[in-house]
Amino acid sequence: MTVHENAGATVVAPSGDVDLHTASQLRLELLDQIEAGPTELVVDLAGVTFLDSEGLGVLEGARHRQAQAGGRLVLANAGPDLVAVFRTTGLDRVFDFANPADALAS
Numbered sequence: 001m002t003v004h005e006n007a008g009a010t011v012v013a014p015s016g017d018v019d020l021h022t023a024s025q026l027r028l029e030l031l032d033q034i035e036a037g038p039t040e041l042v043v044d045l046a047g048v049t050f051l052d053s054e055g056l057g058v059l060e061g062a063r064h065r066q067a068q069a070g071g072r073l074v075l076a077n078a079g080p081d082l083v084a085v086f087r088t089t090g091l092d093r094v095f096d097f098a099n100p101a102d103a104l105a106s
Contacts, residue, residue, distance in 0.1 A: 001029060009040035009074075015047030018055035026055070030062040030073075039071045042098060046077035051085055063095060074098050 002013045010033050014026050033041055043059065045051075059075070066073040076098035078086065086092040 001025065003029065003033070006042070009042050010036070011042045011044050011076075013044040013047060015049075017050040017052075018048055018058070019050060019052040020054045023052075023054040023058045027058045027061070030058065031065070034062065034065050034069055034071070037069070037071075041066055041071060041073045042076050043073065044076045045079070045082055048079075048082060051082055056085070056089060056091060060091065060094065072096060 001015060004011050004013075012026075012029055012033060014022075014029075016022070018026055030041070030043070041062070043062075048055075059073075063073040074096045075086075078097065083092070086095065
């Protein structure tokens with residue numbers, strides 16, 4: 001997982017599987033970034049190969065906390081397989097995507 005700044009936003013880029021065994025690492029990083037106070041937090045999903053319900057829960061929890069803190073969490077570079085997971089669960093209507101076409105991809 002990498003973290004960097006880009007155009008005033010903090011970008012968290014997990015890689016590989018985000019599942020029951022690895023989601024806690026992403027949760028801790030996102031909570032650290034939310035506590036640090038960036039107003040825009042981007043989760044770059046380009047390197048994510050698999051996302052299960054635990055990973056979805058981490059992202060939704062972080063989105064909720066970031067909104068409560070007055071910020072915004074945006075998902076970027078979600079490939080077709082990940083977009084399908086968000087669409088299947090209805091979370092495509094909850095999250096903001098950096099490229100709205102990502103959420104509409106078939």
